[in-house]
Amino acid sequence: MLKLYFFPHPVQPSTPTLLRIRTRLVYLVRPLVRAEVLVRGLVQGVGFRPFCYRLASDLGLNGFVRNTGDAGVQIVLEGERDRIERFLELLRKEHPPLADVRELEIRWMEARGERGFRDLPSEPSVLGRMSIVPPDIAICERCLAEMSDPSNRRYRYPFTTCVDCGPRFTIITGLPYDRSLTSMAEFPLCDECSAEYHDPSDRRYRAEPTCCPRCGPSxxxxxxxxxxxxxxxxxxxxxxxxxxxxxxxxxxxxxxxxxxxxxxxxxxxxxxxxxxxxxxxxxxxxxxxxxxxxxxxxxxxxxxxxxxxxxxxxxxxxxxxxxxxxxxxxxxxxxxxxxxxxxxxxxxxxxxxxxxxxxxxxxxxxxxxxxxxxxxxxxxxxxxxxxxxxNRKIVNRCDDSVVRFSAGVPVFIRRSRGYAPLPLGLRVQLRDGIVALGGDLCVTGAVTKDGGCFLTQHIGDVSKLETLIYLRSAVRRLLDLLRVGEVRTVACDMHPSYSTTAEARRMAEEFGAEIVQVQHHHAHLAALAAEHGLAEIVGIAADGAGYGPDGTVWGGEVLFVSGGSFKRLGGLRP
Ligand SMILES: [Zn+2]
Ligand SMILES: [Zn+2]
Missing domain, CATH: 3.90.870.10 (DHBP synthase)
Structure with missing residues (x-):
């Protein structure tokens, strides 16, 4: 493909009083190329496509961006190679705050004549498979600046949000992530908000919870x-x-x-x-x-x-x-x-x-x-x-997360708002359709899908019926949002009188799933092994009481753990 470039000739004063600018016409052959990019990670529902749109438009690139069925995003770019490389560099460095780019797969080829840059709607088949639910994040600096600007129409408006910030998981009733499936559905956009929402160059483009004092909650x-x-x-x-x-x-x-x-x-x-x-x-x-x-x-x-x-x-x-x-x-x-x-x-x-x-x-x-x-x-x-x-409904309850530092390393005491329901980065192969309910104190539920382990928000101690019902509905919601078709296994503690054990039996019966009861300290150490990608470990579980397979209550345990089995090497007397 041929492109024409105009370079202004250096300015040369031909007479002391007259400046003459001459233009020289240069023909350069600069081939346009095409890059097909697959992005994996947390890239759907987090403002990633609008970001790509703005970036491609700024760099004068042609092509399109769209969601893929495996919760990723496909970007097709056509233009000069150095501009595309600049795009990819900025994509890595300056992507939206909530996006987490884990993998970029790039294929280079000859250009095919894309014109303009488009944000393509997702195919229904693609939407049906999306399996990442974005968490809630803090309000961003730009929205805060608007809230404190007396001349801004969102001055002091506490629901101010944009594509880079605000509630997600707590307002979602279903997927795909779209305003109609959030608790913002009952607040139709006013004309001004609608214009922002539909303008690909605006930072509120496709910002599902966006609103203003005129059209939003109060x-x-x-x-x-x-x-x-x-x-x-x-x-x-x-x-x-x-x-x-x-x-x-x-x-x-x-x-x-x-x-x-x-x-x-x-x-x-x-x-x-x-x-x-x-x-x-x-x-x-x-x-x-x-x-x-x-x-x-x-x-x-x-x-x-x-x-x-x-x-x-x-x-x-x-x-x-x-x-x-x-x-x-x-x-x-x-x-x-x-x-x-x-x-x-x-x-x-x-x-x-x-x-x-x-x-x-x-x-x-x-x-x-x-x-x-x-x-x-x-x-x-x-x-x-x-x-x-x-007057905005909270669809999914979500407590604050709690983190402490242990030897300089942040450790979760409670993993909830801001993190749930993102999957854990486990280094282990997981089958789909496993539900795990845990013990009875500080409980969170877990569901596996597409090889990921997704945790519910923090549930708490499930000795009271209300909290058990909360666990049940949180797991249900996760199964729905992740579109887990079939529950094959329900895992729970070995303790016969924990309410989670009874709940697991009930669920297993309902889904026709097998039930797997895991010894309490074994579960702790197996989780550690999965987190670090180790097939076998010797570990000390300095945790309180846990029901043992011998029918007695175990205390702190030293176990040799090899995947699903373990050997008791020693432990404290109960
Ligand atoms: Zn914002
Ligand atoms: Zn509005």
Whole structure:
């Protein structure tokens, strides 16, 4: 293919007063090439295609982008080779924050005459197989900037979001990831939002939860009995109430928090009394790192994690001169800290005076966190002074994740918001259609599909019926979202009286699946082996009680684990 290039001739003054520019016409033969690129990883539902569209358009490349059936994306690019290489370089370096590019497969060939760049709709067969559900991530800097700009139409609007940020998993009712299958379906886009949503050059192009004060959900404040109060700025009023020492239940992204100020003992005493939590440490939330540094020690690693798009609670060492009430985490030298991650939190905290506010899950001991307005009011009435509510449904409850550092390495205490329901990166071959339900404390469910192990959000202790039902529905939702056609195996603990064991039997019967009961300590060590891709390990499971195959309760165990079997080498007496 022939391309014409015009180069301006160097400017040569021919007379002192006259500049003459001559143009020289040069013919260059520069072949156009075609690159067919397959991208694998977390690339669907995360703004990856709009990103490709903008990048290709900026670089003047032709071709198209579309989803593939294995949860990947196919990009076809035509143009000059150096521009395509530039595209690929930027794709690796500057892809959307939530996207995780694990594999790029590139095939070069001759151009076939693509014209323009198109974002092609997915084929129905492709949609039917998609198996990655994006998690919720923190609001991005650009949306925050809009929220704090008085001239912007989204000024102070707490549901501001774009293709790079905001809720995903917690609002999804089904796949494909599309507004019609989210709890935003009941908020039709206004003209302005619709124009942004349909404009491939806009960062709200195909941003499913996008909205504005005109067309989106809204927040409102209620008193302790659930009666709606007539206040102009419910978010600012909430900050004022908190600073006054009131306890407020705040509906956020994946559930409710109980919020309170952290600098007054009497407020925390009342909070602990009301919720019957005499000792349990409370997580706190701050607006920015500067505030966190005023009461906790922040290492470089912790800073990165606090500011990450997942925004987990990170356990930090308290400063010697800890200025917050000791009742935040009584008797501990650590405090669980997260940075504000939603527009609602930013709006409240930016108007408050305390360096941190308690933000603990709004649940009664042993029960799942409240997600529904009516349910929250009936459960928490009399325990909190106010409710900050909104009218968007939380489809999937999702608690905050908790991470601590062990020898400088981040370790999950709870893997939930920001991470669930992404698959674990296990180095082991997994059959599809396995469901695992775990033991009875700190439970999460797991489902295998396309070789990946997908975990539910954090469920909790399943001794109460409500929590067991939560586990059941979370596993169901995952099976639906991942389109697992057939459940072949249900795995559970060996303990005969755990409610998860009974649940596993029920599920196995329903699906006609086999049931596999795994010894508790064996399960812990097998998980370790799978995480590190080891076929055999000798491990110490320093975990509490676990039912043994001999019918007695085992304590800490030393086991030789070889895949599905193990040998007991030693252990502590029960
Ligand atoms: Zn954003
Ligand atoms: Zn709108």
């Amino acid at each position: 927040v409102f404040l209620c008193d302790g009995s659930g009666k709606r109060l007539d206040v102009g700025n419910p978010l600012g009023e909430t900050a004022r109430l908190l600073d006054e020492g009131q306890i407020v239940a705040i509906k956020g992204i994946g559930g409710f928090h109980i919020a309170a100020k952290t600098t007054e003992d009497r407020v925390l005493e009342r909070l602990r009394r009301n919720f019957n939590r005499p000792q349990q440490p409370f997580a706190v939330m701050s607006l920015d790192l500067e505030a966190v540094r005023s009461y906790a020690e922040v290492t470089v690693e912790a800073e990165a994690l606090l500011k990450s798009i997942q925004r987990p609670i990170v356990l930090l060492r308290k400063r010697e001169d800890f200025p917050l009430s000791e009742l935040v985490s009584p008797g501990l030298d650590t405090v669980g800290v997260m940075l504000a991650y939603s527009g609602i939190h930013h709006a409240v905290l930016s108007e408050g005076r305390d360096p941190a506010y308690v933000m603990t899950s709004a649940n009664l001991p042993g029960l799942p966190m409240a997600v529904d307005n009516g349910e929250a009011i009936s459960t928490l009435r009399g325990l909190v002074d106010y409710f900050l509510l909104h």
